[in-house]
Amino acid sequence: MTDVPESHPRYQSLRIRDRIVGGVEAGVTSPHGLIAHGRGEAYDYLLGEATGPWAQQAIEATAAWLLSARHPVISVNGNVAALVPEDLVRLSQVTGAPLEVNIFHTSSDREGAIAQHLREHGAERVLLPDGVAVLEGIDSNRRFVHPEGILLADVIFVPLEDGDRCAALRRLARDVLTVDLNPLSRTARTATVTVVDNVVRVLPLLITEIERRRAEPAASWKQSMDNFVNDQALQQAEGRIRSGERA
Amino acid sequence: MTDVPESHPRYQSLRIRDRIVGGVEAGVTSPHGLIAHGRGEAYDYLLGEATGPWAQQAIEATAAWLLSARHPVISVNGNVAALVPEDLVRLSQVTGAPLEVNIFHTSSDREGAIAQHLREHGAERVLLPDGVAVLEGIDSNRRFVHPEGILLADVIFVPLEDGDRCAALRRLARDVLTVDLNPLSRTARTATVTVVDNVVRVLPLLITEIERRRAEPAASWKQSMDNFVNDQALQQAEGRIRSGERA
Numbered sequence: 001m002t003d004v005p006e007s008h009p010r011y012q013s014l015r016i017r018d019r020i021v022g023g024v025e026a027g028v029t030s031p032h033g034l035i036a037h038g039r040g041e042a043y044d045y046l047l048g049e050a051t052g053p054w055a056q057q058a059i060e061a062t063a064a065w066l067l068s069a070r071h072p073v074i075s076v077n078g079n080v081a082a083l084v085p086e087d088l089v090r091l092s093q094v095t096g097a098p099l100e101v102n103i104f105h106t107s108s109d110r111e112g113a114i115a116q117h118l119r120e121h122g123a124e125r126v127l128l129p130d131g132v133a134v135l136e137g138i139d140s141n142r143r144f145v146h147p148e149g150i151l152l153a154d155v156i157f158v159p160l161e162d163g164d165r166c167a168a169l170r171r172l173a174r175d176v177l178t179v180d181l182n183p184l185s186r187t188a189r190t191a192t193v194t195v196v197d198n199v200v201r202v203l204p205l206l207i208t209e210i211e212r213r214r215a216e217p218a219a220s221w222k223q224s225m226d227n228f229v230n231d232q233a234l235q236q237a238e239g240r241i242r243s244g245e246r247a
Numbered sequence: 248m249t250d251v252p253e254s255h256p257r258y259q260s261l262r263i264r265d266r267i268v269g270g271v272e273a274g275v276t277s278p279h280g281l282i283a284h285g286r287g288e289a290y291d292y293l294l295g296e297a298t299g300p301w302a303q304q305a306i307e308a309t310a311a312w313l314l315s316a317r318h319p320v321i322s323v324n325g326n327v328a329a330l331v332p333e334d335l336v337r338l339s340q341v342t343g344a345p346l347e348v349n350i351f352h353t354s355s356d357r358e359g360a361i362a363q364h365l366r367e368h369g370a371e372r373v374l375l376p377d378g379v380a381v382l383e384g385i386d387s388n389r390r391f392v393h394p395e396g397i398l399l400a401d402v403i404f405v406p407l408e409d410g411d412r413c414a415a416l417r418r419l420a421r422d423v424l425t426v427d428l429n430p431l432s433r434t435a436r437t438a439t440v441t442v443v444d445n446v447v448r449v450l451p452l453l454i455t456e457i458e459r460r461r462a463e464p465a466a467s468w469k470q471s472m473d474n475f476v477n478d479q480a481l482q483q484a485e486g487r488i489r490s491g492e493r494a
Contacts, residue, residue, distance in 0.1 A: 034278055039289040042290055046293075
């Protein structure tokens with residue numbers, strides 16, 4: 001796979017795929033994470049493999065939410081860590097939000113591998129669950145959190161979230177900002193802001209947007225947050241899938 | 248995952264997913280196969296996770312092609328072996344077509360594991376590439392075949408085929424019958440007959456159809472083969488994805 005020529009029609013997609021398979025080999029990504037990646041590939045293909053207007057709007061809103069947050073946290077799972085480690089570190093730097101490892105399938109080995117992977121890509125500090133702090137209302141391993149991270153967060157950026165946790169975080173009055181290629185998923189429908197786009201394209205755009213708007217007054221961020229309607233963005237994205245137009 | 252209750256809205260999908268993850272653990276399925284499975288999940292979801300009329304017609308045509316073939320072969324990769332081993336053995340029995348292991352990513356360990364997996368599910372004979380017999384016009388590992396199997400076949404049933412090989416087999420004047428959840432894929436568009444449906448649902452239906460029509464005169468099979476238009480079936484399936492109706 002690594003010898004796929006740049007001229008191959010699926011080059012970009014195959015290069016990303018190599019990164020996630022490398023994540024499994026490095027103990028960062030779970031086998032179930034590969035299946036989730038495949039689902040994302042299919043939705044991305046149907047969406048035209050480009051950042052649509054619904055995603056642009058959602059990225060603006062996400063930037064505003066992160067800039068306005070009192071205590072934002074970036075929640076990292078094995079897929080995001082394998083796909084965009086440098087971008088995660090950079091996003092943490094520009095927002096001041098800590099990176100916290102939080103994964104669905106219990107594995108302290110994999111949690112450690114993810115933290116190590118992020119450190120190798122420049123992270124100075126990575127929060128891990130301490131085994132004591134627990135978020136109520138979540139059944140899976142994802143209930144275990146760090147006491148100074150997700151436990152205290154008002155706004156959580158969680159690319160590639162699973163539906164149950166997103167709903168539970170919302171019930172706990174957290175605002176959830178997510179990136180999800182399936183506009184019909186429970187996560188997409190439950191989050192405060194859903195960017196329906198490939199996380200590999202989203203993170204650089206989000207970082208640029210935050211840097212651009214950092215100096216604006218808080219009222220301007222507030223306006224972006226108020227103007228964004230998640231259901232409308234999801235409908236636009238679904239419309240693109242259904243219409244069959246290529247972006 | 249194995250403790251998912253039957254009441255879970257995604258029970259069936261999760262149960263199938265467990266089988267394919269089990270396939271990786273058993274050395275039968277490749278990590279790239281998991282990603283392909285995820286893509287299939289997404290298309291299946293959009294298709295309504297049911298056998299549509301386009302697939303019913305294609306299953307009838309596939310049965311007719313297999314019944315009419317002079318030397319049919321069933322080509323097995325790691326995903327199909329993990330998902331439907333018993334059905335593959337049964338299909339081989341009702342058609343007399345041998346099972347031949349043929350995988351994209353070179354690994355004689357995995358070829359052996361697939362053959363062993365099929366034998367554990369009742370296969371008496373499984374063909375493997377002998378390292379000498381080669382199909383012209385295929386670059387990947389899939390060019391290596393068994394001299395009495397795919398090399399001599401006039402009709403090849405290859406569920407979950409990759410696009411390059413499908414095109415190469417067609418150039419070699421083989422008829423290719425495939426199962427593919429993506430009606431837009433190169434395989435789907437190149438094959439003689441494409442069943443756009445989940446292989447887990449298709450195989451039992453196909454076996455029943457073959458048993459039902461086995462006693463019919465050859466002219467009746469011929470009629471089914473002539474009446475089937477692959478492009479029309481693909482358009483119907485794509486229409487379902489685009490319309491957003493649930494089956």
